[in-house]
Amino acid sequence: MIHLPVLFEDENYLAINKPVGVMVHKTPLERDPEALFAVQILSEQLGIKVYPLHRIDRPTSGILLFAKNSKAASLLQPQFAGTSIKKYYLSIVRGHMPDEHGFIDQPLAKDLVYEKQPALSEYWTLAKSEIPYASSSRYTTSRYSLVKVYPHTGRMHQIRRHFAHIRHYIIGDKTHGDNKQNKFFNRQFSMNLMLLHAWKMEFNHPIRHVPINMKAKPPEHFKETALHLGWPIETFDH
Numbered sequence: 001m002i003h004l005p006v007l008f009e010d011e012n013y014l015a016i017n018k019p020v021g022v023m024v025h026k027t028p029l030e031r032d033p034e035a036l037f038a039v040q041i042l043s044e045q046l047g048i049k050v051y052p053l054h055r056i057d058r059p060t061s062g063i064l065l066f067a068k069n070s071k072a073a074s075l076l077q078p079q080f081a082g083t084s085i086k087k088y089y090l091s092i093v094r095g096h097m098p099d100e101h102g103f104i105d106q107p108l109a110k111d112l113v114y115e116k117q118p119a120l121s122e123y124w125t126l127a128k129s130e131i132p133y134a135s136s137s138r139y140t141t142s143r144y145s146l147v148k149v150y151p152h153t154g155r156m157h158q159i160r161r162h163f164a165h166i167r168h169y170i171i172g173d174k175t176h177g178d179n180k181q182n183k184f185f186n187r188q189f190s191m192n193l194m195l196l197h198a199w200k201m202e203f204n205h206p207i208r209h210v211p212i213n214m215k216a217k218p219p220e221h222f223k224e225t226a227l228h229l230g231w232p233i234e235t236f237d238h
Contacts, residue, residue, distance in 0.1 A: 004041055007063065008214045012072035012207055014050070016042065017216040018064040020193050024055045038064060054080050057157065059172070062089070062198025063216045075206040080154070086202040089149040089159055090218060090236075092195040092225060093168040094181050097125040097145040104162040108155040120152040121162045126236045129229040135184035142184070144171070146231050148199070159196060171195045171225070189228050193221050 004022075008015040018038060025039040042050045050066040051073040067073035079085045101124050107116035127146040135142040145168065151158050160176040163169060169178040171185055172194035186192040197218045205212050218226075223233050 002036065002041060004038060004045060007216055008212065010208075012068055013065065013076070013205075014042075014046075014068065015063055015065045015201070015214055018056060018061055018198075020059055020061045020219060020221075023058050024052050024064065039066075042066065053077060054154075056198050057160075057196075059174070059194040060089075060196045060198060061216075061219045061222070063087070063201045063214060064198070065201065065203075072207065076203070079203055079206070083152065084204060086150065086200075087198060088200040089151070090197045090199040090222070090233075091147050091149060091159065091163070092171045092222075092229070093145050093147055093163050094143075094171065094178055095145065095168050096128045096130075096143045097123070097147060097168060100125045104166060106162055106165050108158060108161055110156055117155060118153060119155045119158055119162065121159055122150045122152060124148045127231045129231065131229060133184075133188055135188075136180055144229055146226065146229075146236070148236075185225070189225060191221055191225050193219075195222055195225060197222055 004016045006014055007017055016038065022036045022038050025037050039050055039052055048068060050068060051070060053065045053067055053073060053076055056062060056064055067076060104121045106119060108119040109116045125145050125147055130141050130143045132141055134140050149159050157176060160170055160173050164176040169181060171181055172192065174182065182192065198216065200215045202211065202213050218233055226233050
């Protein structure tokens with residue numbers, strides 16, 4: 001069993017830096033016998049029952065917050081339904097983003113059965129790069145952007161779908177991404193994981209009534225890919 005790195009812990013809450021490939025908890029749809037679940041791992045690691053307060057996708061790394069008891073969970077859970085909890089993501093996407101700061105305002109449906117719901121993502125372009133390798137037959141070079149993203153709403157796969165909508169696909173996204181780009185990164189850099197990381201979180205502690213700010217370092221594959229593109233991640237670590 002793997003060990004999950006703890007970013008923050010007090011008597012009521014704890015946060016981990018979730019590795020890629022770990023799911024939050026078991027679901028009826030998950031049939032992979034090798035699947036890893038954060039709830040199960042943490043319960044064994046800490047010797048207590050933990051209560052997940054939100055979700056991040058299996059291929060996404062980064063901050064995942066839990067409560068240590070049901071009362072603490074019920075006190076903080078409502079913040080996730082509103083806008084008082086701030087979650088910032090770091091991602092590498094295809095192409096040069098058109099603006100240094102902007103919004104993607106595109107309604108999203110859970111699936112084909114459901115009506116579309118409002119969905120808004122805010123982004124900041126932290127860096128741009130052009131490398132002398134062809135990722136397609138149209139151009140002799142390839143362009144990429146490093147972005148910070150704040151999802152104002154919490155729709156399923158929102159960030160991944162929003163960047164796909166504007167055709168700045170997240171590198172390594174096998175569901176909503178660009179298969180040619182994914183193959184290029186695997187071939188050129190031996191990298192086949194998704195480059196989306198839950199980077200920072202801010203919330204008001206509902207019991208201690210103090211602001212909590214935390215940050216999760218990006219995983220090695222993210223940092224190494226950023227270096228290939230000319231971006232030491234530490235440069236943006238503020």
